[in-house]
Amino acid sequence: MSALLQAEGLRLRFGAAPALDGVSVAIWPGEVVAVVGESGSGKSTLLRVLSGQIAPDAGTVHYAGQDVLALSEAGRRRLMRTEWGYVHQNARDGLRLGVSAGGNVGERLMAAGERRYGSIREVAARWMERVELDPARMDEPPRNFSGGMQQRLQIARCLVTEPRLVFMDEPTGGLDVSVQARLLDLIRKLAKEMGLAVFLVTHDIAAARLLAHRILVMRRGQVVEEGLADRVLDDPRHPYTQLLVSSVLAA
Amino acid sequence: MSAAVQEAGGYNFAYLDEATKRMIRRAILKGLAIPGHQIPFGAREMPLPYGWGTGGIQLTASILGPRDRLKVIDQGADDTTNAVSIRRFFQRVAGVEVTTRTAEATVIQTRHRIPERHLTEGQVLVFQVPMPEPLFRLEPRLTEARRLHALGDYSLAQLRLYEDIARQGETGSSYNHPVMVNGRYLMSPSPIPGYDNPKLHRSAAILLFGAGREKKIYAVPPWTEVRSLDFDDHPFRPMLAAAPCAFCGSRDSYKDEIVSDDRGGRVFVCSDTDHCRENQS
Ligand SMILES: Nc1ncnc2c1ncn2[C@@H]1O[C@H](COP(=O)(O)OP(=O)(O)OP(=O)(O)O)[C@@H](O)[C@H]1O
Ligand SMILES: [Mg+2]
Numbered sequence: 155m156s157a158l159l160q161a162e163g164l165r166l167r168f169g170a171a172p173a174l175d176g177v178s179v180a181i182w183p184g185e186v187v188a189v190v191g192e193s194g195s196g197k198s199t200l201l202r203v204l205s206g207q208i209a210p211d212a213g214t215v216h217y218a219g220q221d222v223l224a225l226s227e228a229g230r231r232r233l234m235r236t237e238w239g240y241v242h243q244n245a246r247d248g249l250r251l252g253v254s255a256g257g258n259v260g261e262r263l264m265a266a267g268e269r270r271y272g273s274i275r276e277v278a279a280r281w282m283e284r285v286e287l288d289p290a291r292m293d294e295p296p297r298n299f300s301g302g303m304q305q306r307l308q309i310a311r312c313l314v315t316e317p318r319l320v321f322m323d324e325p326t327g328g329l330d331v332s333v334q335a336r337l338l339d340l341i342r343k344l345a346k347e348m349g350l351a352v353f354l355v356t357h358d359i360a361a362a363r364l365l366a367h368r369i370l371v372m373r374r375g376q377v378v379e380e381g382l383a384d385r386v387l388d389d390p391r392h393p394y395t396q397l398l399v400s401s402v403l404a405a
Numbered sequence: 406m407s408a409a410v411q412e413a414g415g416y417n418f419a420y421l422d423e424a425t426k427r428m429i430r431r432a433i434l435k436g437l438a439i440p441g442h443q444i445p446f447g448a449r450e451m452p453l454p455y456g457w458g459t460g461g462i463q464l465t466a467s468i469l470g471p472r473d474r475l476k477v478i479d480q481g482a483d484d485t486t487n488a489v490s491i492r493r494f495f496q497r498v499a500g501v502e503v504t505t506r507t508a509e510a511t512v513i514q515t516r517h518r519i520p521e522r523h524l525t526e527g528q529v530l531v532f533q534v535p536m537p538e539p540l541f542r543l544e545p546r547l548t549e550a551r552r553l554h555a556l557g558d559y560s561l562a563q564l565r566l567y568e569d570i571a572r573q574g575e576t577g578s579s580y581n582h583p584v585m586v587n588g589r590y591l592m593s594p595s596p597i598p599g600y601d602n603p604k605l606h607r608s609a610a611i612l613l614f615g616a617g618r619e620k621k622i623y624a625v626p627p628w629t630e631v632r633s634l635d636f637d638d639h640p641f642r643p644m645l646a647a648a649p650c651a652f653c654g655s656r657d658s659y660k661d662e663i664v665s666d667d668r669g670g671r672v673f674v675c676s677d678t679d680h681c682r683e684n685q686s
Contacts, residue, residue: 227552227556228556231556231558250564253564253568254568254571254572256567256571257564257567257568257571260564260567261560261564264560264563264564264567265558265560269563269636269637270636270637270638271567271570271636271637271638271639272638274567275571293571293572
């Protein structure tokens with residue numbers, strides 16, 4: 155089996171400081187990889203480069219054999235709305251607030267060419283159920299939903315076309331702890347059921363432990379440690395990882 | 406070109422100078438070559454405010470020849486202030502014949518309607534367009550809207566339609582319902598009623614659209630496929646008032662609803678005054 159997404163030697167600087175300083179990563183089908191590290195370490199930048207949203211100064215990104223950086227905009231958009239999903243930290247960035255919940259979920263179906271109104275509603279209702287939202291509320295706008303519900307809606311909106319790879323940038327950031335736990339459970343369940351590969355950026359070591367098969371630890375644009383989740387968390391080798399893990403234990 | 410007109414008004418034939426007309430004609434030809442695609446043009450100041458059809462007037466001025474016969478309608482009627490003043494304008498600056506009869510006109514400038522009578526080959530229908538961008542309400546960033554056109558990505562428009570059906574149950578009753586032209590470009594038909602949309606499809610006449618303020622021209626050449634955006638299981642169905650016209654009794658024309666007395670009584674009358682006249686005679 156070969157990697158679903160593979161990146162080599164990514165470098166990118168904004169001004170003086172490097173945001174990515176020689177990063178190589180790979181993710182296999184069905185694998186959940188968590189990227190942890192302090193604020194400003196380059197996690198979001200890595201996600202945006204991997205998903206083709208910004209071009210690196212150097213390095214390569216391949217997805218299922220295709221050179222992501224060489225894709226035309228049309229090709230990248232096609233990947234983005236069929237094979238990939240992107241879950242933003244703020245539901246505001248990932249949802250259309252002026253459009254009903256059902257419309258938000260149905261949009262990717264329409265982009266993929268679905269022209270039957272009835273099927274769009276059916277699939278949207280099924281997906282609302284799947285993320286534990288009441289399908290009877292599908293004609294309500296996102297603002298009628300709580301923060302945690304909006305995140306679940308965003309996830310349904312991404313998964314409705316059954317992508318193979320989902321990028322998530324702090325999907326539980328800014329939510330109450332109990333709401334976070336429920337959302338993480340849901341993500342774990344869906345990833346397993348659908349065999350999704352998930353690239354998850356998080357500050358939260360506990361979330362990484364719960365969801366991830368593998369963990370990457372980033373610091374100042376570099377991956378300083380990488381390994382199976384339990385190994386990294388129970389037996390951290392890099393001093394920075396040791397610090398990260400112990401600060402969680404202390405908290 | 407009539408020298409008398411030039412001397413009398415002090416203007417070039419049809420007001421615009423020949424260089425400007427050539428520039429606009431080039432934009433029209435581009436528009437006809439890429440049906441439904443918006444072509445920018447260097448719109449001129451006209452002796453009328455925006456909203457009075459300056460885009461349409463510039464198109465008409467650029468295509469008018471001395472032997473043309475011009476009809477101008479506003480909401481289907483030849484006798485509204487806007488239509489009358491545009492017609493007078495061209496009588497004065499071009500000295501062309503004018504008519505209110507659809508069948509006799511070679512060029513028809515219009516706002517908000519397509520005549521009921523089938524247009525024929527050789528006729529040109531010029532639309533005054535306030536907002537040429539069909540994605541405007543969905544994607545206010547014009548550069549992004551342009552990108553979506555380039556990619557042929559119209560899922561936003563489809564999404565808006567989904568929302569309309571989810572909220573109101575149906576589509577088609579509205580004005581300005583977007584159309585796909587030649588299977589490629591999404592186009593605003595300018596605010597014509599949905600009832601008129603089917604007349605855009607395989608029209609024998611040339612359709613030209615001019616937006617003065619937004620400085621855009623677009624066009625549909627004769628016999629082009631023009632489809633109203635819809636869903637397979639919610640086909641676009643234009644709505645029509647059920648009542649017959651109070652003047653001519655027509656049931657299949659588009660009607661305006663007018664107040665008929667001081668007790669709130671209402672009647673429906675044809676919005677196309679020439680069509681109504683023909684029916685009555
Ligand atoms: N668009 C940008 N312009 C300039 N600098 C940027 C830009 N995006 C990121 N940076 C810089 O790149 C570095 C990495 O930023 P990034 O957002 O990837 O960090 P992060 O690990 O996601 O942080 P956080 O946990 O706070 O979200 C930071 O120094 C940041 O200031
Ligand atoms: Mg970040």
